[in-house]
Amino acid sequence: MGTLTRRSLLKSGLAAVGAGTVAMMGRPSSAEAATTQKVGKAQTFDAVIVGAGCAGLACAIEVHDQGGKPVVLEKMGRPSGNAIFALGSVCVTGTRLQKEQGIDDDSVEQFYQDMMKVSLQRGDPELTRFYAENSAEAFHWLVDKIGVKFKKIIKAPYPRFGRIHRIDGEGITGGGMLIRKLLAAAKARGIPVLYHTKAVELLTNLKMEVTGVRALTPEGLKDFNAKGGVLIASGGFSANREMLTMYMGGWAANLATRGSPYVTGENIALTKPLYAQLVHMDQFHGGPIVAATHVNPADILNAGYGIIVSMQGQRVIDEASTYVAKAKTLPRVTKENRAFQICDSNSKNPQLAGMIKKYTHLNSPFYQAETLEELAKLTDIPAEALIKTVNEYNDALKNNAPAQLNPPNTLKTPYAVETAPYYAFPFEGGMTATFGGPKINVRAEVVNTEQQTIPGLYAAGNAAGGLFYNDYIGGCQLGGATIFGRVAAKEMVARSKKA
Ligand SMILES: Cc1cc2nc3c(=O)[nH]c(=O)nc-3n(C[C@H](O)[C@H](O)[C@H](O)COP(=O)(O)OP(=O)(O)OC[C@H]3O[C@@H](n4cnc5c(N)ncnc54)[C@H](O)[C@@H]3O)c2cc1C
Incomplete structure (x- = not known):
C-alpha cells in the first residue's frame, strides 16, 4: 500500500x-x-x-x-x-x-x-x-x-x-x-x-x-x-x-x-x-429528527404537553406513544413524513424552555405566535383546520374523552392547548439504524x-x-x-x- x-x-x-x-x-x-x-x-x-x-x-x-x-x-x-x-x-x-x-x-x-x-x-x-x-x-x-x-x-x-x-x-x-x-x-x-x-x-x-x-x-x-x-x-x-x-x-x-x-x-x-x-x-430503530439541521426533538415529544398535527392541520398520532412509535408512524400517516409538535406556554412543561434553546442554538426553524391564526400563517398550516383541531382537542379534554378522539390521545394527564404564546416545532420521522x-x-x-x-x-x-x-x-x-x-x-x- x-x-x-x-x-x-x-x-x-x-x-x-x-x-x-x-x-x-x-x-x-x-x-x-x-x-x-x-x-x-x-x-x-x-x-x-x-x-x-x-x-x-x-x-x-x-x-x-x-x-x-x-x-x-x-x-x-x-x-x-x-x-x-x-x-x-x-x-x-x-x-x-x-x-x-x-x-x-x-x-x-x-x-x-x-x-x-x-x-x-x-x-x-x-x-x-x-x-x-x-x-x-x-x-x-x-x-x-x-x-x-x-x-x-x-x-x-x-x-x-x-x-x-x-x-x-x-x-x-x-x-x-x-x-x-x-x-x-x-x-x-x-x-x-x-x-x-x-x-x-x-x-x-x-x-x-x-x-x-x-x-x-x-x-x-x-x-x-x-x-x-x-x-x-x-x-x-x-x-x-x-x-x-x-x-x-x-x-x-x-x-x-x-x-x-x-x-x-x-x-x-x-x-x-x-x-x-x-x-x-x-x-430498525427509529426516532424523530429535523432532517435539515439534525436537531433531535425527542424531549419535547416525550414531555406530555401539546398535540402533534400534520401539515394539513390534523392530529395524526396518539401523543402518548413513544418517540420511536411516533417516528415510525409519521411516514405512514402523512404524505410528507413531517408534522409539528404544537405547544402552548403551560408553565409546567419541563421541556419547553430547553427545546426553544436547542432549536435556536442549532439554527433550526421553529415558530412562536400570540394566536393560533398567526401560528398557522407562519407554519403554512391551513388556519381553519388548525383552530378546529385545537378546539376539538380542548373540548375532548373538558369532556374527559380524549381517548375517543381519532387518533385517540391516551396521555395519563393531558393538558389543554390554551395559553399564548403558542409554539410549533417541526420534525420528521427518522431512521437511527438498521x-x-x-x-x-x-x-x-x-x-x-x-x-x-x-x-x-x-x-x-x-x-x-x-x-x-x-x-x-x-x-x-x-x-x-x-x-x-x-x-x-x-x-x-x-x-x-x-x-
Ligand atoms: C442520532 C443517533 C444517536 C445514537 N445514539 C446512540 C447511543 O447513545 N448509544 C448507542 O448505543 N447507540 C447509539 N446510536 C447507534 C450507534 O451510533 C451505532 O449503533 C454504532 O455507531 C454502530 O457502530 P459501527 O461500528 O457498527 O458502525 P459505524 O459507526 O456506522 O461505522 C461504520 C464505518 O464503516 C465505514 N464503511 C462503510 N462501508 C465501508 C466499506 N465498503 N469500506 C470501508 N469502510 C466502510 C463507514 O464510512 C463508517 O465509518 C445512535 C445512532 C444515531 C444515528
Missing part, C-alpha cells in the same frame, strides 16, 4: 465529501483524520477490518493487544458512520461506576430478561446473554484501556434503570468522543487506518473461505490478505434507500436519516455473495444459509444481524459494537496463529 496524503485525497476529490453533514457531530479533527498513513510493503495482515467505526476500531485495538497485526479500511476520509452521531450512552451492568454510586439493584439475569423483552423475545438469546454477561468487562476496557470518561449515572425508567453509562463528550457528541479516543488508541499502537479505501469484494479460496478484501483506493484496486479473517464493521444500511425499500417497503425509505449518510449496506453487498444468512432485515445483517454467533462468526459458519468471515456492530429486534435498550448498540468487535479480534488472532 502506498502513502495516502491529504493532497492526494483532495486531488481525488474525496476528502471534501460529507464535510458539511458531520460538522456538528464531533468528528475527529482533520489532523487525526488526514495524517499520512503508511502500511509499508506488507499486504498480508492477521485481520482486515472493514469500517473505522466503534466496532472496527475496537476490533483493531484488540487484535493488536492480542499480538496480531490489523489493518482498518475506511471508505471515507475519516470515520463517518453512525458512531459519531451517537449521544454516547453505553448500556451495561455490574460496573465499578455503579458500585461507586451505590447502584446494586440490577443483575446480569435481569438485564438479559429486559433485553429479550424489548426485542419481543426475538433477539438471538445466545447473543443477548453473551452481551449481558460481558457488558461490564467491555465498559472497564473502554475506561482502562481506551481512556473513555463517563459521566455520573442518572437513573432512568424501565428498561434503562441505572444501566446507562453516558460518555462525557466534552463539548461534542459522546459517540464522537468515543471515536476520537479509539482513534488515538489505534494511533498510539501504530495501527494503520487507511482512509478512502473502500472494501468492494471479499476474497475467497477454492473452499470459499474468506482470505481477504479487495478495496478501491485512490491508486486503484488493491488486495488486502487476511491470515486470521475479515471483520465486516461497515455499519448497516439505513442510508441505502434501495435496500430499505427492498427489505422494509417504500414507506421506510421515506424516513429521514438520523445518522450517517454513508452507512449504505456494504454489510449486505459484501456478504450476500457468500450466502450469508441475512436476519432481521425489516427491523438491525438486520449477516447473522453472527457468539464468536462473531458469520453464519450461512445452511447454519454453517463461513470460515474467516466475522461481523460486528450495526453490520451484524441477530442481537436486536423491534427496539433496543438505549446504549446497547455501542455496547454491542464494542463487545462483538473485540470478540472477533480474539477469534481472528487465534485463527491466524493456527494458519
Whole structure:
C-alpha cells in the first residue's frame, strides 16, 4: 500500500465529501483524520477490518493487544458512520461506576430478561446473554484501556434503570468522543487506518473461505490478505434507500436519516455473495429528527404537553406513544413524513424552555405566535383546520374523552392547548439504524444459509444481524459494537496463529 496524503485525497476529490453533514457531530479533527498513513510493503495482515467505526476500531485495538497485526479500511476520509452521531450512552451492568454510586439493584439475569423483552423475545438469546454477561468487562476496557470518561449515572425508567453509562463528550457528541479516543488508541499502537479505501469484494479460496478484501483506493484496486479473517464493521444500511425499500417497503425509505449518510449496506453487498444468512432485515430503530439541521426533538415529544398535527392541520398520532412509535408512524400517516409538535406556554412543561434553546442554538426553524391564526400563517398550516383541531382537542379534554378522539390521545394527564404564546416545532420521522445483517454467533462468526459458519468471515456492530429486534435498550448498540468487535479480534488472532 502506498502513502495516502491529504493532497492526494483532495486531488481525488474525496476528502471534501460529507464535510458539511458531520460538522456538528464531533468528528475527529482533520489532523487525526488526514495524517499520512503508511502500511509499508506488507499486504498480508492477521485481520482486515472493514469500517473505522466503534466496532472496527475496537476490533483493531484488540487484535493488536492480542499480538496480531490489523489493518482498518475506511471508505471515507475519516470515520463517518453512525458512531459519531451517537449521544454516547453505553448500556451495561455490574460496573465499578455503579458500585461507586451505590447502584446494586440490577443483575446480569435481569438485564438479559429486559433485553429479550424489548426485542419481543426475538433477539438471538445466545447473543443477548453473551452481551449481558460481558457488558461490564467491555465498559472497564473502554475506561482502562481506551481512556473513555463517563459521566455520573442518572437513573432512568424501565428498561434503562441505572444501566446507562453516558460518555462525557466534552463539548461534542459522546459517540464522537468515543471515536476520537479509539482513534488515538489505534494511533498510539501504530495501527494503520487507511482512509478512502473502500472494501468492494471479499476474497475467497477454492473452499470459499474468506482470505481477504479487495478495496478501491485512490491508486486503484488493491488486495488486502487476511491470515486470521475479515471483520465486516461497515455499519448497516439505513442510508441505502434501495435496500430499505427492498427489505422494509417504500414507506421506510421515506424516513429521514438520523445518522450517517454513508452507512449504505456494504454489510449486505459484501456478504450476500457468500450466502450469508441475512436476519432481521425489516427491523430498525427509529426516532424523530429535523432532517435539515439534525436537531433531535425527542424531549419535547416525550414531555406530555401539546398535540402533534400534520401539515394539513390534523392530529395524526396518539401523543402518548413513544418517540420511536411516533417516528415510525409519521411516514405512514402523512404524505410528507413531517408534522409539528404544537405547544402552548403551560408553565409546567419541563421541556419547553430547553427545546426553544436547542432549536435556536442549532439554527433550526421553529415558530412562536400570540394566536393560533398567526401560528398557522407562519407554519403554512391551513388556519381553519388548525383552530378546529385545537378546539376539538380542548373540548375532548373538558369532556374527559380524549381517548375517543381519532387518533385517540391516551396521555395519563393531558393538558389543554390554551395559553399564548403558542409554539410549533417541526420534525420528521427518522431512521437511527438498521438491525438486520449477516447473522453472527457468539464468536462473531458469520453464519450461512445452511447454519454453517463461513470460515474467516466475522461481523460486528450495526453490520451484524441477530442481537436486536423491534427496539433496543438505549446504549446497547455501542455496547454491542464494542463487545462483538473485540470478540472477533480474539477469534481472528487465534485463527491466524493456527494458519
Ligand atoms: C442520532 C443517533 C444517536 C445514537 N445514539 C446512540 C447511543 O447513545 N448509544 C448507542 O448505543 N447507540 C447509539 N446510536 C447507534 C450507534 O451510533 C451505532 O449503533 C454504532 O455507531 C454502530 O457502530 P459501527 O461500528 O457498527 O458502525 P459505524 O459507526 O456506522 O461505522 C461504520 C464505518 O464503516 C465505514 N464503511 C462503510 N462501508 C465501508 C466499506 N465498503 N469500506 C470501508 N469502510 C466502510 C463507514 O464510512 C463508517 O465509518 C445512535 C445512532 C444515531 C444515528
